[in-house]
Amino acid sequence: MSQSTELKPPSIEQSSNIPRIKEKKHIKVIEKIYKSNTNSDYTEKLWGLAKNFDYTSNSNHYWGIPELSLLYKTPLYEEASPSQKLALNHLFWVANYHYISVSEISTSMYNMVTAGVFQNLGGYEELCKELELETNQESYHIRSFQKVAYNTKTALLGKTTLGNPLAGKSDKEWLGKLLPKSLQSFFFSGQYKTVFSSYQDYFLSFIAKKMLENKKQYYSQYLRELEQKNQPLAAASEGILGQVAPRHWVRFFTLNWGISPFMACQYYCIRYTANAYLKNHEYRYYKSFQELENRNEFIPAPTAISYYHLLDESFHTTTSQTLAKDMYRELSKPTAYEKFLSRKIIQMMQNNMLSGLSGALPGRFVADSPLFMLFIYKLLKSPVFGMSNQESLYWMEKCFCQEHDGFHVALKYHGKLLEALRRVFNTLEYQSTVNREMTIMAAGGSIGKAITSNIKVFDQFSRSIPDSN
Numbered sequence: 158m159s160q161s162t163e164l165k166p167p168s169i170e171q172s173s174n175i176p177r178i179k180e181k182k183h184i185k186v187i188e189k190i191y192k193s194n195t196n197s198d199y200t201e202k203l204w205g206l207a208k209n210f211d212y213t214s215n216s217n218h219y220w221g222i223p224e225l226s227l228l229y230k231t232p233l234y235e236e237a238s239p240s241q242k243l244a245l246n247h248l249f250w251v252a253n254y255h256y257i258s259v260s261e262i263s264t265s266m267y268n269m270v271t272a273g274v275f276q277n278l279g280g281y282e283e284l285c286k287e288l289e290l291e292t293n294q295e296s297y298h299i300r301s302f303q304k305v306a307y308n309t310k311t312a313l314l315g316k317t318t319l320g321n322p323l324a325g326k327s328d329k330e331w332l333g334k335l336l337p338k339s340l341q342s343f344f345f346s347g348q349y350k351t352v353f354s355s356y357q358d359y360f361l362s363f364i365a366k367k368m369l370e371n372k373k374q375y376y377s378q379y380l381r382e383l384e385q386k387n388q389p390l391a392a393a394s395e396g397i398l399g400q401v402a403p404r405h406w407v408r409f410f411t412l413n414w415g416i417s418p419f420m421a422c423q424y425y426c427i428r429y430t431a432n433a434y435l436k437n438h439e440y441r442y443y444k445s446f447q448e449l450e451n452r453n454e455f456i457p458a459p460t461a462i463s464y465y466h467l468l469d470e471s472f473h474t475t476t477s478q479t480l481a482k483d484m485y486r487e488l489s490k491p492t493a494y495e496k497f498l499s500r501k502i503i504q505m506m507q508n509n510m511l512s513g514l515s516g517a518l519p520g521r522f523v524a525d526s527p528l529f530m531l532f533i534y535k536l537l538k539s540p541v542f543g544m545s546n547q548e549s550l551y552w553m554e555k556c557f558c559q560e561h562d563g564f565h566v567a568l569k570y571h572g573k574l575l576e577a578l579r580r581v582f583n584t585l586e587y588q589s590t591v592n593r594e595m596t597i598m599a600a601g602g603s604i605g606k607a608i609t610s611n612i613k614v615f616d617q618f619s620r621s622i623p624d625s626n
């Protein structure tokens with residue numbers, strides 16, 4: 158995305174505040190981030206590696222420590238051959254960065270939505286420039302991840318389509334063929350655009366504008382332009398925001414983030430969560446890069462891409478943290494409506510994105526869904542494992558429904574992320590206790606709960622698979 162956030166001068170009454178704002182600590186931090194980020198060359202290095210990526214030259218090496226592997230420490234992993242283990246390590250990278258790239262597509266849009274609000278606040282030119290720079294960097298990150306992911310998937314799986322393992326609708330067609338009609342609603346609920354949902358959009362947009370009527374002078378130029386062109390507001394169905402809430406809610410949140418300065422800062426709580434979620438495992442790739450470099454050994458291109466991405470993202474994380482934790486304190490106090498909505502958004506985020514553990518993908522914090530099981534099923538039937546239907550289901554039952562060490566690895570990553578999120582959310586005095594202490598996420602860190610949920614989902618899933626083959 159290269160759409161630029163055109164900077165306009167603030168109004169007279171806003172400009173009287175500017176000298177005071179310029180002295181604030183959060184502005185100084187942002188100025189520093191912008192300067193260091195502009196002078197860095199991590200994006201260029203990352204893009205150079207992705208452009209020249211060739212799977213064969215990297216295929217005989219682990220791209221990260223073994224625990225960054227799909228199905229790590231499951232009974233199936235223990236039986237897998239060395240080449241299958243390598244493939245699982247590569248596919249973990251692919252699965253995670255596919256998820257990150259679709260999340261970064263949304264980030265690019267929200268950077269522009271919120272920059273439109275900050276621009277109208279006045280005194281935040283450096284922040285707007287930083288958000289524009291970050292958006293530009295994301296466009297290279299997204300293309301790099303997609304290129305490596307596509308080449309790797311094609312090399313490992315041929316024409317087999319695995320779809321997006323973490324969320325999404327790309328398997329709808331495939332599932333539609335496989336599943337009896339009665340089960341399709343179980344898989345597809347809430348995906349179709351109906352007359353009712355258009356009405357919902359209109360109603361929710363009316364609420365946002367009514368409740369934030371006294372903030373309309375901050376209305377984001379990005380949203381204004383969409384309105385003028387009569388273009389619909391995009392809302393992700395995949396990635397982190399697609400997971401947090403259904404699309405009509407995401408569109409509603411977007412309007413709030415694009416009108417109120419407080420809510421625009423509040424968006425950065427979600428963005429910080431995405432940054433911390435990514436760093437939770439990306440830091441391990443970063444360490445591997447350093448170790449290989451110190452030993453003067455071959456560094457696989459995806460390991461290096463992760464390394465440079467972490468460095469780029471460290472600027473973005475500081476931006477998120479500064480806006481989520483500090484900048485909102487300089488604005489007028491949130492209204493009861495803004496507080497209510499902020500609490501609701503973070504609670505939804507905890508419920509839909511952070512409330513469980515995966516038996517097959519350490520670092521994923523929701524209960525294993527039918528779509529994720531479908532992904533593993535297709536992987537087991539792919540050329541990597543070449544299993545029959547029955548063999549696939551036999552191993553899936555062991556991996557999803559019985560306790561194994563993989564769940565304990567997942568728990569370790571869960572604990573790390575919980576700690577990182579609590580460090581930030583604990584400081585937000587306007588938040589509810591549930592969100593400050595991340596109690597929903599904490600309760601989801603339970604192997605017993607994960608297995609109980611998986612038994613139910615797997616039972617329905619396995620009954621939808623035909624007996625033959």
Ligand SMILES: [Fe+2]
Pocket residue numbers: 261294295298466470
């Ligand atoms: Fe990125």
Ligand SMILES: [Fe+2]
Pocket residue numbers: 264291295470473
């Ligand atoms: Fe980023």
